Amino acid sequence: MVSRPHLPEDRMLVEQLRLQLGNIGSSVIPTILLALLLVWVISNDSNAFAMRAWCGITILFKLYLAWDARRLLASEISPERARRLLRRKMVINAIDGATWGSLAWAALGTTTVAGSVLVVAVLAGVAGSSMSSLAPILPVFIVFGAAELVVLGAKLWLMGDPAYDALAVAAVLYTAALLGQARNASRAARRAIGLRFENLELIERLRVETEHAQAAHRAADEANLAKSRFLAAASHDLRQPIHAQGLFLEVLARSQLSADQHDALANARATWQASAEMLDTLLDFSRIEAGVVEPQMQVFPLQPLLNKIENELAPQADAKGIVYRSRETHAAVRSDPALVALILRNLVSNAIRYTEQGGVLVACRARGEQVLLEVWDTGIGIEPAQHQAIFREFHQLGNAERDRRKGLGLGLAIAQGLARALGQPLSLVSTPGRGSVFRVALPAARAGVVAEGAADAMPGPSRAFDLRVLVIDDDESVRTGMRQLLGAWGCVCDLADSIEEAQALARAHRPALVISDYRLRELRTGAEAIAALRAEYGADLPALLITGDTAPQRLREARATGVPLLHKPVLPSQLHRAMSAVLMGRELDSSFAGLEARRA
Template identity: 40%
Template sequence: MTLNLITLFANSSQPDPVMESRLDVLIRQTNLSGVVSIGAAVILAILVHTRFDMAGLLLWVSTFVAITLFRFLFVYGPIQKRRAEGEKRYQLYHLMIVLFLLLSGTNWGAGVYAFLPAPDATELFVTFFIFIFGITTGLLVALVYSFWGYMVFLLPMMGATALRVLEFEQPLLLTGLGLYSAYLTVTAMRLSKVVTNAISIDAANASLLQQVTEEKIKAEQANAEKSRFLAAASHDLRQPLNAIGLFIQALTQRLSTTQHQDILSPLGQSFSSLKRLLDTLLDLSRLDSGDLELDWRQVTLDSVMLPLLDEFRVKATNKGLSIDYASCDVVVQTDPMVLARILRNLLDNAVKYTQQGGIRILVSRHNDQLRLSVQDTGIGIPCQELDRIFNEYHQIANKRRDAREGVGLGLSIVQKLAHLLGSEVDVESEPGKGSVFSLTLPVVESIIATPEAPRIQGSRLFGVRVLLIDDDPNSLTALSLALEGQQCHVVCAQNDEQALNTLEQQRPDIILCDYRLMDDKTGVELIAQLRQALGEPVKAIILTGDTDPMLLERIKAQHLPLLNKPVDLDALEQLIFDLLSE
């Protein structure tokens, strides 16, 4: 037995690219998940502190802090040092990661068992379960490189949850927990196998290469494959996330008292943070794999800047900041959506890190080039950090890794988007005085005018008859509740047969249909079938959690409007109104 352990944990004579990649990702993701666990535990402790012993809550939160700090300082630090020195005890390093995931999962289980409120405290009971589902679903991707790491976290957490629910005598909920746990287990196993096989294949191919240039090309291809896989896997993640978001919006519409809003407001903020994180990671994977295609247009700078100023002026005003921009009707050649994404990130950072003074958008023209700058009077950036601020996961003013401040991907994405536009974002900064981020755009002399859709505020969907089709029951129920909150008449269906039968009850004004349905049927096919049955081209919208660019292009080629999950209710309301106003 001793000999077997020595052999298992022995220093490998040859580097293993597959294990190196898995360890890099697992260390990074478990550090991030530790911070997320602390934040989630703090929020839950605040919400239930009047119902449970404060000492017990503090002990629970402190245990998360202790696990995260001890792992970072006394486990991952020495592991990274030994790896840098050439030690390759891959199995030992992986075992240490798994052991700390077991501790974290056990602490979650202990907290849920000790502090899950009784079902009669409906809001707190639902909030606890939303956090449970959010944590377990989020870690499905974070721990995709270690199936057993995910399982030792999942089992004690869900087991303790099941025991607590059993005490409440809730057999239906207990059954749901069992099915949900089984789904997570099967999905984790499938994702882990796919990722491990993909990395193994890439590593085997790389070992056959003889020259450094060929090895570099293979490594880039392997990275692109992983990014494309994450983009494809996002469909499975967006389904439960979409349902959670819509349920939160439905609850917000129905529970309007201050007591309810005090719970729903931080819950909505936590969901928004989770959604932004997923969107950011998927955007990054699309950029890395080269799947983002540009839509080049001739547009005025005002057409991009003015909507952004409307968006950020309220945030700035609430902080006592000014935003100055001199209207500019110069025409530039760009992708307006990509340019808006760049400027939105820069403005968001400017407002976030400026406490007094203001933000100025400066425009200057040099021959056929337009230089666009975002200047703030914020905290500034030390000169030694200027070369690193565009690196992934690098943050200066968030040393505590506060998840509400992001994860350090914003400027990395900004620079990559600028490169797609043929530009470069440069920065000038002085600590205590502020920063200036700039990029250049090509100026053109003519413009082909494109009419803009009317912009409205608030809901105008009173009495609109909606046929809603989705094979996921949770998403169907959540979106139905949200639309009914907008005073729509909603009829639901899970497949083509049900959808056709509903036409006898109500002729819809608009059809909302998920892209992937049962029996390999697509939403595009079903919409065509429904239009034929109705004898008219009724308005329709496709909803999807897929992010594969080729698939999205095929949907757009059918001239069907498209919204990505998780669905933003305001964006959906606006799109429905625009379509019915045509």
């Protein structure tokens, strides 16, 4: 049983005094009316002066007690002052008790038997009511009751009548009974005061803990924002040289090279591809955070998608000596094929990464109006306590050394975010040491018509362009790489590093296509550059935006322009396809443009 903390005695006394002082005001009017009633009923020729004197003293004293109580309650009662006030209260209430007891000296023996009974009844009632009002501080009631009893008892004893003697004894017994009740009431008052202080302390502690929790939550939000800003800035700064590197590697691949040079180029492109994929993973996560993922729903068969994922990832399983299998299916679903492909790719990559023996199975099962797309593995499994944590960004199991070969810890966070964007739940069942199964529920297609190429939009054969392209980018290496790559495709390039220079070049030679970086110098954007050029040459001027930004706000801003958006580093094949699309007036999905091609 938990014991309550002991309240300091001085602090308790302060509250007892305030409680007792607060009871005085309610007794003023009843006291005045009672005193006047007694004078009117009991007063006669033999006791008129004594009764009137008693009535005046009683009323004045009660008024003084009420005024003094109000004054004390209006001021602050400190623990040091409380002891002095207690002694003062005991003196004042002793006088008050004696004043009430003196009623017997003014009335008994000079009034009728009925009057005497009334006097004794009144004094008993006053003692009882004082018990309830003075009980919060037991010593104060004791001195009040003792003073009243002594004065009353002395009068009864001196009257020399056995009946009055018995009445005096009864008064003593009655007062003793009141003292017992007063002691219980005092204890109850102390407990109530103690509980009130405990509640106040609990409320204060809760307030402090709430403030601490809110401060910690704010700090966590600020840290998360700082993390996002850092990742966005770092990602942007890394994307610029990697994007330029990809352009130069593509140009180099078209050159005459020896066998050794081809091998070195292949290694360089593999290294570039690995860096680009890590940056793309950050970009995918940033897109989800920014809320710019807009599913493009259509009916498509799952089997071509399963074949594509198997062709892409089965070699990774073979390299680890584990089995990769996907069951044949004739199921078709209504969803976004690019997003479903990315979800499945992340789930399969995660399964291969954490499986050392056995294998990975990808299967589909019809369940009513849904198709369950499942990824089974015989990997390390996941403890129940980690089932929620593994979907947090950058959370990885068994990778304390942050081995980059094990990814960034974003795959499952991306998969869950995309499933949420699709409105289709992603679930997990896992047994530690035996493996896991991830399931995403997709709506089964009611129609058998499937969009051509929906599940696998591979780039067509490259064709040469014969047009003038205006490239706007504030990075010289990117401009140089774009000039060489576009020149190899038969384009004539004009290069600008600012909006003003772009406008000057466009006036000299009208471009057939504008390709602009989104973030330019002096806090200006490629969207502004394209808008300025379209104001001069028409709203139908074909244009592309390319950005290395991954900050959610920047992604939303770029998305809002309505200009097709590509993300650095851009694969040459992706750029070629995007150019073809905008030149032919086709719409390019700017939320996940080229997502599949970049990973193909």
